[in-house]
Amino acid sequence: MTTIHGLALGTRTGFRTAGRGTLLGILAGAALAVSAMAQSTCRAADETSQAMLPVVDSIVNGRSPRHQVLRDSVGLSAPASPVTPSLVSSASICQQAGAALDTLDGTGPTNRTLYVYAAGAYYAVDDPNRLMGEFRPLFFYTSSWVYKGAIVQ
């Protein structure tokens, strides 16, 4: 991205961190833990998800050398037969995706609203507010939330 002088566009996104535990929260014990990591939510299908589904599809299923390079770069295995990516609407999966990004970023629990795509043995997670430089990475995880890597377009 080029930030044009006089027409500057922000490239950074601040992270909202969860509030400190209150007495009530501390007393809640185990429930706090669940609550603290359960604040991220799913984004509904929209133009962005419609645009990203073919991208996830091509990365996971694509047979071109480019797609192989991308899979190799983050350690993804091509499925034996093509899988059909889908946008996840499960609140619990999106909560787990948010917690996984929190761990990766080293933040405390945060409130993220995420696009999560299920693609065979992998999840691809897109946080529109999570920029790196001018780019927005697409995070790949295994179905048990082992981080594989991020692909940046």
Place this chain on the structure above:
Amino acid sequence: MADNFTDADGTPLENHTPDGGGVPFAWQRPTSPTVAHIQNDAVGYDQGGGWEYLTSLDAGDAVELAVEVPSEPVVDHNIAILLRATTSGTTLRGYYIYWIIYGGGWGSDISIETDHSGLFYTSYATTAPSPGTHSFKAEIVSNGVINVYVDGSLAATVTDPNPIPAGGRAGISFFTGGTGGTTRVTAFTALPWCAPVGDPVADNFESRQLLLSELALSRQNANPNTGQGRVERCGYVMQRQSDQSIFLVAVPTLSATDCNNEIGPEPSIPGASVYGVWHTHPSKLGEHFFTCPNAPPNATADPLGNGGGSDTDWNSALTSGFPIYVIGTPGVLSRLDDAYATPKSARSSNTKRWSIDQSNASHCPTQGVTP
């Protein structure tokens, strides 16, 4: 394509292998009965009379000659650059752009003519060249304007209302108004021909050269394990108000990493205004980022994705009102226009993308990229 005419004295020009350029070609004599011979690493007056030669390959729309004027000419010299030249039988057609150097100290003229459109233009009162070597250059810019330069100064500008279609050969025509004559051509340089793709940046040789150079300066070939020195570079696409031709300038970044940059203010160039903005994406497919802020572990680049730009680039195209040009590895130029910016799904269908050939000196653009 270039030639310094380095060869043994007496070598017919058609037997000479042009030297000094990166694109191999030969000289052809489709119409002229006179054979030009190399003498002292130059071509000039030949006893047979006037002569004309064309390049064996199609050429681009600019030719520059080095013309040596050893002393004040005694006879008239008519030295022409040929552009967009084609032959049919013994008929040669194209633009003849003459530098007429009169004998006896009567100065010189620029004359531009072609029988294609009946264009005939002659300038007057051009001063006589001093003894020494001079640059004589002619170019056709994208909208059919012919510019002629002597020693880097604009000597004539003519617009052909019915321009010859792009393509064809370049060449040299040379004759004198009498026997003898000592003025000679010591060097020839022509832009190599590329089929136009319809974009003012992609179709501009100097722009392609600059973008590839900037990509190299961005350290696209940095060690992929360290990314040492890799950084985005940027600048402006400027447009001349006189003929709408474009040129690129590089400007320092206010800050930059291997995944972003902040461009400095646009340069103040009289007679030119900002047409667009360009920058590099130096990370290659599958390579990691090293200085990028907020980069997660094992983040790897896909420079061919998303229509050639990041979402932020596309937003810049929307909000700035300028086209955003991105040159990414491996030599893919993308133009981000607001027409493709929304919806997001349209970005991957961006057709304004060209592969820049890095294998030879022409750096020709080719429509599209390999997905």
